[in-house]
Amino acid sequence: MLNQIVKFTVKPEYQAEFKAALMTNKQGAANEAGNVEMKMFVDNSNPNVFFAYERWADKAALEHHMTLPHTAAMMALFELALEQPVEVFHLGETNPLPIAIKPADPEDEVFIIFFIFKINPQMRQQLLAQFEEHIKHSRTEQGNLLFDLYTVKGDDSTLAVYEHWRKESDVWDIHFQQPYAKITGALMEQAVVGDMQQYMNFVTEI
Known part of the structure; x- marks a missing residue:
């Protein structure tokens, strides 16, 4: 499995056009055998920032996707539309492994977060170990x-x-407010480089 998060920061005058190209690309990917999942999001505080969360069967599936017309049409906008270069985060899985999303209820507002943060590498293993417990407990909430x-x-x-x-x-x-989250939070205060809030992106699926 190949997973990635892609961040696009778009010039305001190209916002609508780029959003349409993202959605066309998503619709095209849905028909590709190698695409496991593709979701598109817009940042709640900045409508010119978009995120893609993508899961592919393997590297070959992603490489094939990059050759298709719906992807080429989106990429053709990059030079004119983007405020800054595309940011691609190639993701590695941790324990416990990613799981399928639970179904939302009709009354759920659904609050979504991408939290992509810098840490002191010396604290990486300690943080990953704590997150193993944190994730297990979080998923039971x-x-x-x-x-x-x-x-x-x-x-x-x-x-x-x-x-x-x-x-x-x-x-x-x-x-x-959970005890395990407070332990993680205290460790994060030591491990994260700078203010944690700068890394938090609250988004809405489009």
Whole structure:
């Protein structure tokens, strides 16, 4: 399995055109045998920032995707539309492994987070060990729909958390008040480079 998160920062005047190209690419990928999952998101605080979460059967499937017309049409916009270069995070799986998302209920608001953060590499193993317990407990919370942690291949100083919650208050009022989350939080305060808030992206699926 090949997983990746892709971040696009677009010039305001190209926002609508680029969003349409992203959705066309997603629709095209849905018909590709090698595509396991592709989801598109827009940042809640900046409508010019988009994220793609992609899962591919293997490297060959992604390479084939890059040759197809719906991908070429999106990439043709890059030179004019992008405010800054595309950021691609090639993800490595951790324990426990990623799992399928739980179904949301009709009344769920669904609060989604990409938390891609820099750490002191010397604390990496300690942090990964704590996240093993953190993830196990998080997935049992009633408000949690998905909680996955990834390493970033080729970069020991970066980790990525991908989360879905039934509503925002399930994160701030319940999740972060759990004893295990407080232990993780204290460790994160030591391990994360700079202010943690700068790495948090709250997004909506499009």
